[in-house]
Amino acid sequence: MFRSLVLPEFLAKIDQVKCIRCKRCIQNCGWSVYSWSGDKVLIDTFKCVKCLRCYHYCPEEAIAILDNPVRYRNNANWGFYNIRNIKKQAETGGIPLTGMGSDMPYPVLFDSLLIDACQVTNPSIDPLREPMELRTYLGKKPAKLEFEKGKDGKQKLKTKMPPQIKLEMPFIFAPMSYGSISLNAQKTLAIAAKELGIVMNTGEGGLHEDIYPYRDNIIVQVASGRFGVNPDYLNAGVGVEIKIGQGAKPGIGGHLPGEKIPLDVAKTRMIPIGTDALSPAPQHDIYSIEDLRQLIFAIKEATDYAKPVSVKIAAVHNVAAIASGIVRAGADIVYIDGFRGGTGAAPSIIRDHLGIPIEHAIAAVDDRLRQEGIRNEASIIAAGGIRSSADAAKVIALGADAVALGTSALITMGCTVCGKCYTGNCSWGITTQKPELTVRLDPEVYSERLINMIHAWSHELKEILGALGINAVESLRGSRERLRGVGLDAQTLDILGIKPAGR
Amino acid sequence: MSHNFQKDISGCGLIGIINKDRTRISGSFVTKSLCLMRDRGNGLGAGYAAYGVYPKYKDLYAFHIMYDEPSAQRDTEEYLKKNYYIEKKEPMPTAPVEGIKIHPILYRYFVKPLSEKAERESAELEDDDFVVKTVMKINSEIDGAYVFSSGKDMAVFKGVGMPGEIARFFRIDEYEGYIWTGHTRFPTNTPGWWGGAHPFTLLDWSIVHNGEISSYGINKRYLEMYGYKLTLLTDTEVVAYLFDLLVRRHGLDVLTACTALAAPFWKNVDTMHDEEKEAMTALRVIYGSALLNGPFSILFGHKNGLVGFNDRIKLRPLVAATKGKTVYMASEESAIREICPSPEKIWSPRAGEPVIVELES
Numbered sequence: 001m002f003r004s005l006v007l008p009e010f011l012a013k014i015d016q017v018k019c020i021r022c023k024r025c026i027q028n029c030g031w032s033v034y035s036w037s038g039d040k041v042l043i044d045t046f047k048c049v050k051c052l053r054c055y056h057y058c059p060e061e062a063i064a065i066l067d068n069p070v071r072y073r074n075n076a077n078w079g080f081y082n083i084r085n086i087k088k089q090a091e092t093g094g095i096p097l098t099g100m101g102s103d104m105p106y107p108v109l110f111d112s113l114l115i116d117a118c119q120v121t122n123p124s125i126d127p128l129r130e131p132m133e134l135r136t137y138l139g140k141k142p143a144k145l146e147f148e149k150g151k152d153g154k155q156k157l158k159t160k161m162p163p164q165i166k167l168e169m170p171f172i173f174a175p176m177s178y179g180s181i182s183l184n185a186q187k188t189l190a191i192a193a194k195e196l197g198i199v200m201n202t203g204e205g206g207l208h209e210d211i212y213p214y215r216d217n218i219i220v221q222v223a224s225g226r227f228g229v230n231p232d233y234l235n236a237g238v239g240v241e242i243k244i245g246q247g248a249k250p251g252i253g254g255h256l257p258g259e260k261i262p263l264d265v266a267k268t269r270m271i272p273i274g275t276d277a278l279s280p281a282p283q284h285d286i287y288s289i290e291d292l293r294q295l296i297f298a299i300k301e302a303t304d305y306a307k308p309v310s311v312k313i314a315a316v317h318n319v320a321a322i323a324s325g326i327v328r329a330g331a332d333i334v335y336i337d338g339f340r341g342g343t344g345a346a347p348s349i350i351r352d353h354l355g356i357p358i359e360h361a362i363a364a365v366d367d368r369l370r371q372e373g374i375r376n377e378a379s380i381i382a383a384g385g386i387r388s389s390a391d392a393a394k395v396i397a398l399g400a401d402a403v404a405l406g407t408s409a410l411i412t413m414g415c416t417v418c419g420k421c422y423t424g425n426c427s428w429g430i431t432t433q434k435p436e437l438t439v440r441l442d443p444e445v446y447s448e449r450l451i452n453m454i455h456a457w458s459h460e461l462k463e464i465l466g467a468l469g470i471n472a473v474e475s476l477r478g479s480r481e482r483l484r485g486v487g488l489d490a491q492t493l494d495i496l497g498i499k500p501a502g503r
Numbered sequence: 504m505s506h507n508f509q510k511d512i513s514g515c516g517l518i519g520i521i522n523k524d525r526t527r528i529s530g531s532f533v534t535k536s537l538c539l540m541r542d543r544g545n546g547l548g549a550g551y552a553a554y555g556v557y558p559k560y561k562d563l564y565a566f567h568i569m570y571d572e573p574s575a576q577r578d579t580e581e582y583l584k585k586n587y588y589i590e591k592k593e594p595m596p597t598a599p600v601e602g603i604k605i606h607p608i609l610y611r612y613f614v615k616p617l618s619e620k621a622e623r624e625s626a627e628l629e630d631d632d633f634v635v636k637t638v639m640k641i642n643s644e645i646d647g648a649y650v651f652s653s654g655k656d657m658a659v660f661k662g663v664g665m666p667g668e669i670a671r672f673f674r675i676d677e678y679e680g681y682i683w684t685g686h687t688r689f690p691t692n693t694p695g696w697w698g699g700a701h702p703f704t705l706l707d708w709s710i711v712h713n714g715e716i717s718s719y720g721i722n723k724r725y726l727e728m729y730g731y732k733l734t735l736l737t738d739t740e741v742v743a744y745l746f747d748l749l750v751r752r753h754g755l756d757v758l759t760a761c762t763a764l765a766a767p768f769w770k771n772v773d774t775m776h777d778e779e780k781e782a783m784t785a786l787r788v789i790y791g792s793a794l795l796n797g798p799f800s801i802l803f804g805h806k807n808g809l810v811g812f813n814d815r816i817k818l819r820p821l822v823a824a825t826k827g828k829t830v831y832m833a834s835e836e837s838a839i840r841e842i843c844p845s846p847e848k849i850w851s852p853r854a855g856e857p858v859i860v861e862l863e864s
Contacts, residue, residue: 373728
């Protein structure tokens, strides 16, 4: 057999003196890195993805996972992965796949933005002592309200409000389908969303019957494969989302391999067991903006105009004009996913080279909708590489109403962003359908961790608002005057609509 | 859309007087009160707004305009002549004051938009909207020209100086009005520009403001979506325009507008009964970008009354008092007692709760 010339990325090592031969590493590794020789644990380091499951479950701290010190000869142009991918393609003829968001060193604009704070002329506010409000409503907002005088002389609301999705904090969980992640992972999201007063999103995989009870905290997604879509499904949540694109793979469809489609996933998706679930690149009934309008209104008809309809797109070069068209087509929410956004599976060539960052996209979209006088017509959700509450605060200041969290939510479940979601071997039980792996993710236990993390971010966001001297998130939203750029060129500052630090 | 923000940071002193029975009083009262609050100003800006001062011309818009250069005056007047009937044009009456060496060219005009609408630009607009457009146009497009008063039967006088100096300069004691507001300013970062003093006005709305609008960035962008041009290098401007948008253009009553601008906290809304809760939620959801956040006390004058209100957690002082048909509002109790030594009632309005006083009809 031809021996692979693809260099292993990692070097798994066991300290044989410390090792007590308990074999927990063998049980825990979803990748079959470890095996038993009869008297000691053997290692196939080629299979290691550095998910660190074994490291955390070794009772003796005998395991170390190192970056493979053997690299190709240093070359500023031909990097390790350039060479490695070519070797891989030479052996397989295929498209190298990957999971999670791009790990390429493109500049992260969030790291060049700084937030204002109060000194002397306006007092900062202590969120531990004063109310600090994060409540956010997603949906179409009329430009103005009308009141009429009631019999008691008081003002009565005359305007009929369009449906809104109420969030206790400006976070939602990003769409991750049942199939790409395990049912336990979805349950974890659902439990946390309910407890936090926010929403999760089904992604394109239908809705398992176990999740139906969380209907007040669910957005259901309709994507190009139309998996699991039926009238009950459309009405099963508080909103419906049409997925046009995803930041990690703009312009291409989805592919859930048959290995990840056991009975339950098949039932939920309404497809045969073990068949590949292919989501076409475009939605085949949407070849233009007027087709999107028809689908938006078909969904509104099916849901009795009682739920906001969101349209999710990848951030691409012309995102502002596209978003404007989506709003004019009748969407109540525009969900924009930056190119650093995560994925369960994408060709790495697509993930790493298509789209634009979320910072530019939100700034451009918010500007455009304001210039056209239609910013109130739809809420904006920002997604794609939000790593902390500071990123969230910055993207809200650039103009987003709420922020979608995918990767960060998975990290609370054990994910280490190893990027091998597409294999279905996730040792943490997140991106796998293997029962022996999914059983590791107890929704009750892990939802608590997820809730902790979102609470922590909310507290941080409140601290930021307090330092800014404001006590409502609305006063941060689109308030770019409270951001300054460090080391950004004049044109980027102009696109973001902010001043450089010092001005 | 302009990304050029400039926020005015200042501490200030405020005074407002309203005679509900429309008894006119001289500006000397308000000057006396304002001069007491010496620590609240540093001589870099003071001003007054008065209602009922131009009874002879009460159906005409009174434009007060300041010019840096004669060329700005020429361009402005050329535009006005094309679009307005000008009943009267005159230099602002002023008196020499020792502390005021330099001042802009100051003129006032009593005008109305040409009734033959076809003759003017934007013929489809109603008079008020056309005046708003004119003010925005002059302030943003004619370099060195600034309209600082544009209402009917009301006037604004303001400039760089201590309140007493500005009062003497504009001969405030010679005017009589039934609503007066006054402002002394303690700016920390804005150049001594006459246009930067308070009050800020649009049509008959006038605002004097103590504080900082920490939500200025979004308030400004929200207003820009509705065609307002924010040109005055200050955050107070947004308050005047927000009232114009919410009250005049959206038709909200003054209380509802104040409730939108200093909204009750969600924890209070959540305990309201259904109908009120629904209305308050809608108000907050729709007007979230208009929410005024940060420390402020504001006096808002308009042709039918005077409103005083604070931010949601009362980070700046505001005191109100009544005596007979007169209501006083000021930054300090002492400023009220200076001109009304024994009020019948004196109190500190609660955070976010407006004091709304209307003229008797």
